[in-house]
Amino acid sequence: MPAAATPRFSVIIPVYGVEGYVRECLESMISQNYRDVEIIAVDDCSPDGSGAIIDEFAARDPRVKAVHRAENGGIGAARNTGLDHATGDYLLFVDGDDSIRPDSLAAVAARLEEAGDPDILLLDHVRTHWDGVVEQSNSAKYLAGIRGRAVAPLDHLELLRMFAVVWNRAYRRDFFTANGFRFADGLYEDALMVYTTMAAAGTVAGLEHVVVEYRQRRHGSSMRSSSPRKHFVIFEQYEKVFAFLDGRSGLEEYRKVVFERMVSHFLHTFARGFRIPKGHRRAYLRRASRVYRALEPAGFTPPPGILGLKFKVLKAGSYPAFQLLKLANGTREAAVRALARVKRRAGRRVLRAYYAFQRRLPVDQNLAVFSAYWGRTPACNPLAIHETARRLAPGVRAVWAVNKEYAAGLPPGIDRIAPATFGYWRAMARAKYLVNNVNFSDAVVKRPGQIHLQTHHGTPLKRMGLDQQHYPAVARSMDFARLLARVDRWDWSVSSNLHSTEQWERVYPAAFTSLDTGYPRNDVYYRATAADVRRIRGELGIEHGRRAILYAPTVRDLQRDAFVPRLDLARLARELGPEYVLLVRTHYFYGDDPELRALAGSGALIDVSRHPSVEELCLAADALVTDYSSVMFDYANLDRPIVIYADDWDVYRTTRGVTFDLLSGDPGDTPGVITTTEDELIESFRGGAWEGERAAALRGAFRERFCTWDDGFAAERVVRRVFLGEEEDRPPVVPLDKRTPAPTPRVAEGIRLPSQARREEQQRLAPARFDQ
Template sequence: MPELSVIVHGPNTQGHLTELLDSLDAHPLPDAEVIVAAVGDWARETAEAHSPETVVLPLPAGTGDAAARAAGAARASGRWLHFVHAKDGLPVGAPRMVAERAAELPDEVDVLLFDHVTSTWQTSGRPSGGGHLLARAGRAELPLDEAPHLLRLAPLLGNRALRAGFWRAHQERLGTDDEPRAAYATLLHAGRIACLNQVAYDDRRLRAESLPPVAPEDRYALVDRYETLLSLAKDRPATRAVLYDLMVRELLRTFAREPLPEPVAREFFRRASLAAVRWRAPDHHRPAGLEGVRRALLEEGAYTRYRAFQVANRTRRTAKATLRTGRRRLGAQLRDHQYRRALGRPVDPHLAVFAAYWDRGVACNPAAIAAKLAELAPHIHPVWVVTKENVPLLPPGTDHVVPGTRRYWEVLATAKYLTNNVNFPNSVVKRPDAIHLQTHHGTPLKRMGLDQMEHPAAAKGMDFAALLARVDKWDYSVSANSHSTRMWERAYPARYTSLDHGYPRNDVFHTCDAGGVRAVRDRLGIAPGRRAVLYAPTHRDYEAGWTPRLDLATLADRLGEDTVLLVRGHYFYDGSASPLAGLRRTGRVVDVSAYDPVEDLCLAADALVTDYSSIMFDYACLDRPIVVYADDWETYATTRGVYFDLMAEPPGQVARTQEELAEILTTGAWRDEGATKARAAFRRRFCEYDDGRAAERVVRRVFLGESEESLPPVVPVEERTPAPTPEEAAS
């Protein structure tokens, strides 16, 4: 029998389960077992990919924490149980430390308490402030009534281990999704308690903005929690006194600091006041600092007076803040005046704003959505945001605004729909009845959002708080596959709804016919019968400019007269900075960096050569050969950070040198059986929702308000028919 069963439970929220299991795998324990009660597919897949010694219990998505803990405990064989939520962490050596201390304890001890740290997206390892409480108890094994101060430790199940027999005897009383209630109850039911004044848990606090809004019933349940706990301690004066203080502090903190709607605030205050009166002992000592709290909760008419006091305080704070920022706002006074006036007008339900790639023009997912919108909802008028220099490139008749102009602020203020594949400026206000649709512009191989915090070369001084403020404006986030959905949830934690509908820009890869493929190749000057290879490298964060990683002229010579190289530089580099500017259009090397849309280039190409660009995920929809040229994979993966090992899961053949690349392209290796098998696995994983009807699903869901159940179902990958290859189109 192992001494300790570590029971990891819950969904893989924002991808944190991976880090937790990695830490357990790195420091295995001979006298402990790890059981993962995995809620949902992502948690199950993550757990199954780790140590074979880990026991995985798959549970349906939506299974509550209490049920997940119970399932894990039922499978556990350890003498002690440590419940670890999948979002949290375990410091190095923590399980060993807990197991060794637990092994010293007799069966009379039911609970072992230890210290913890807290982490957020901004900070890690902040002390709990509870170490002195543990130190005060020392190594004695005490009943709670002799050490009621232990109730002041953070009410987490993760900062305590429970004797398995104790858990099973009280499982019904401890089996609640309300973790603080369960944590307090462990101490109230325990015979004796032991302490370990060492950090053995990392409580990860998720962004409140990434969690569902707190319902009024959950606010009122806070009062019920303490009343239930106080009933357990009604005949235990010292314990009851500490619980009462904890209740009053938390109830007032909730009322004073949480943004409660007025009806909820009034009802919460009423219930809190009744509880404060009902459970106050006649001889209860009033600690310094709580007198005002008790007066607020106990005196008649205190609600109205306290609310008036709050309003006065907020007014003073607002006045001071306005005075401090006044000078900074003078330069933008006219713009703000125009924008604020426009924000006072009603939202126009028939107006939609579109933008792509930092206002470069009509492109990417927003362009595909706008085209489908014109077909399915012509009553909604689209306006594109485009920089002044890119206006001449717009399709004829495109209604547009230039950033900073009066009409720009007017349409941003009054549009019902705002669609972008990046973020709108920080100054754009999210109106309650407006809808912000984030389409993204690729499947993430490289780390994005908050995940860049550990990679400063990629982050380049990014203001992550400002980023999250922009993300909080999203109502919907479009996704091409489950991988993207999960990584967006991790990198951009907020309350948006994921639209697992596919990338609209990739619809053309299933709707284009042979004539369309021939027309694109004609525009590019690719003669019938010639092989076209699209080379599309990505940006390197550790390079100041674009440094070609291939000798293109030499490669073209190796490939021969029958192959044309279409070279697409990353959009971060303008034409003047392109090292291809000096290339002569020989017909065998063509600079297509300025050609739009990029989907045309994919349709024209017989094969794609890329490094780590997200274009590979889109091109895979066509089911055509892909070759990865990865001469600097280790450097790229280290400096930028990646979500999976592309070398282990490539979409086709991989070349690490130019010679290897030339060998692959001049033999049949670029489309042999191994390359085809790798591409099939890649398509199943990353082209999951891209079936040619993504734009329709997005328009129907977002702009027409249709339910998800009524949308066209996603066609399985095996049943799709991609656009014909150039060879097929020519026959």
């Protein structure tokens, strides 16, 4: 067989702690119109789901190679591993949380051919900030200076002033390997590689085209997360640069420019308190001074103005002199501190004096405050966690923050505190555990010793968090700075599937730890018995033998004031006939609807909008009809039919945004029959498609993707990890094919099924496959 053709590009992607971003990175690669590329994604023992994501892409696209390192070695080691697998003519390095713009590879290929395959091709980029701001780089003027030419870098030293990173350039692989280039350990390895490769290159060219979108993460950057002493490796990296230059002649002017870039880099790092905090600043300055004096080239002249003065102070290594210079000139760091002081003073004026007093008292190690849906009736994941904590952590006392209008409907055994009262602020100040499926109010202060557990309340089909900035229908009512301040309080974030974990990590950039446990509220779908199903249906008034269809649409951001049915509910009930009964559940944002109340009064349907438990409604239903509500992901656990009625998909995804194409019809995206008109919806039931083989196959693939960790033990895993401090994930997740959902209503009611369907139900209800 002929040998496989060498790809034009090898794209090397180090992957560590980027599960919220690496999917976007890989999508940006495989969707390029230029196809002659191999994509080498190197999992550096990432502790999150990043490795599974690159495996997924490798399975679906043969150009993607998923490489898993045996031990963590850092970004340099991961890139070296990628180099060992690379076969392309040119090497491109892209970080796992960045992406490349459409048509970029075609533009790079065209420019390389035009330039005669230079050793290095310099690329433009933009910085994309977490708040939506896109910042142009300084590269354009340098690239314009060599427009249309391939030049010797020693003749164009201004090119050294481009951002010194490896992902804004393409390297000819035989040039790279012939010179023995390998990435060093530790931070600041890019600068070492950039300045040594530019010194060795015979020709470089430029591409005046934005290729890379360099993501500025609010949280999770290696520069922010590393310990202060790890930043001292910057000195060793530059010492290696100059050791490399020492072995080459004719680089006198080159050395001067690199030296100026080096000292500027030292100053840049020193000015960022999150890298070099107070206790390490004197040592850093002393080390920088020694390196300055050891490596200063003959004839070097510091730049003019205040920057040159900083050079001289750094060379002297005088920390007091540097402090005086800061006082005289002011720095960005000082401005940030001053702004923070203003914010703190404003916050103290707003916070209740009583709350401030209570926060000075000890944290109650055995007190937990629960809340759900902005102070509504106890429900959802917080309630499931509360009930499990009663059993596994009985020493923890629980109180629920519940608004006055919901107080009368509290379940037995719930201790209530009323928001905006002395008792509420005392509990919020003193409780060790704060549990919510939304956020607590902005006035809540996260104090040391408290643990915030964010449970969420659905799998995100619609765009959430920072993604909402791009959709005016929701962005106009959202204060994103306050949102992020609330997110910063989270210690734990509960997730039911990898899709959710990726989304939460990306759209809520903060330091929380993901709890990949499954949704506690979905435990009941594997715990409920036939008697439970019969009881719930009886309480709802569903007659024996009738097929209950739960219709649960989501809210529309352009229509939040009142429920406007997107279906003629009376016609739907009439056309389905007496065999069926409609359970209609409006979104909790909507109040009472007179038309719906009238239809329920006439017996055409059952209005379950105010029922306290969505989970019970799902257990009672033979099928679910919804549009874009996250209830579909929960209901899929029951392995019962789901019908999508999406009459406004184009409007919804344009105004609200979606994370995947629900209507694609592809396995994993679509949970069952898709309908876009009322007639199609009615026919799906009349013709039997709603429970046909095609719908069942789609539902199975949907369950595999979105019911990953829901197995009946999610609440226990959360309680053991958060309340009991157990490190090991236990109990282990039951595989999907070993789980037994609650019996369907027809089985629970003992209704005789056709033989084939009966056999399938008997197989599904074989003896329990997991320990109770």
